[in-house]
Amino acid sequence: MNEEFVEGVLAVVDGIPPGRVMSYGQVAAVIGSRSARGVGRVMALYGSDVPWWRVVRAGGHPPTCHEASAREHYVEEGTPLIETPGGYRLSPAAFL
DNA sequence: CCCGTGACTTTAT
DNA sequence: AATAAAGCCACGG
Numbered sequence: 295m296n297e298e299f300v301e302g303v304l305a306v307v308d309g310i311p312p313g314r315v316m317s318y319g320q321v322a323a324v325i326g327s328r329s330a331r332g333v334g335r336v337m338a339l340y341g342s343d344v345p346w347w348r349v350v351r352a353g354g355h356p357p358t359c360h361e362a363s364a365r366e367h368y369v370e371e372g373t374p375l376i377e378t379p380g381g382y383r384l385s386p387a388a389f390l
Numbered sequence: 391c392c393c394g395t396g397a398c399t400t401t402a403t
Numbered sequence: 404a405a406t407a408a409a410g411c412c413a414c415g416g
Contacts, residue, residue: 299412318398322411330398332412338397339413346397357397 299327303336310348312371315388317352348373354384 302325310316318330327333330352337346337357347364350356354376356364365382368375374385 296412319400322398327411328399329411329413330400331396331410332398334397335395335413336397341397349397351397352399359397 299325299332300336300340302326303333304340304344307337307341307344307346307349310345310390313373313388314390315348315350315373315384316390317350319352320390321349350384354386354389356384 303321306316306321306324316324318333319328321333322328322330333349334357337344337349341349345367347356347360347367348371355361356368361381365375367373368384374388375382376385
C-alpha cells in the first residue's frame with residue numbers, strides 16, 4: 295500500500311489552517327498525485343483524525359455525505375460561507 | 391488477481 | 404446547465 299500517499303494526505307489536511315479549505319484535487323497535487331478520489335478514499339478511511347471538513351470539492355461544495363454537519367464546523371472555524379437557494383457553498387476566498 | 395465502490399476532477403458533448 | 408466518459412487510488416470480496 296502507498297503509505298506515503300495516505301500519510302501525505304493526512305499531513306496536508308492536518309496542515310490546513312482554520313478558516314481555510316482545500317479541494318481534493320489540490321491536496322492530491324501537493325503530495326504529487328493526481329487522484330482526487332484517492333484523497334476521498336483516504337479521508338473516508340483514515341480521516342477520523344484530521345479536519346476532513348476543510349477538504350471540499352472543486353466547486354466549493356462540502357463532502358456529499360457531510361454537507362450539513364460540515365456547515366457547523368465552518369461556522370465554528372469562521373470559514374467564509376456563501377448562502378445559496380437550497381443550500382450553501384464555500385467562498386472562493388477560503389481556498390489556499 | 392480481477393472487479394466494484396466511493397467524501398473527486400476535468401474535458402467533451 | 405446537465406450528462407457522459409476517462410483517469411486516479413485504497414480496500415474488500
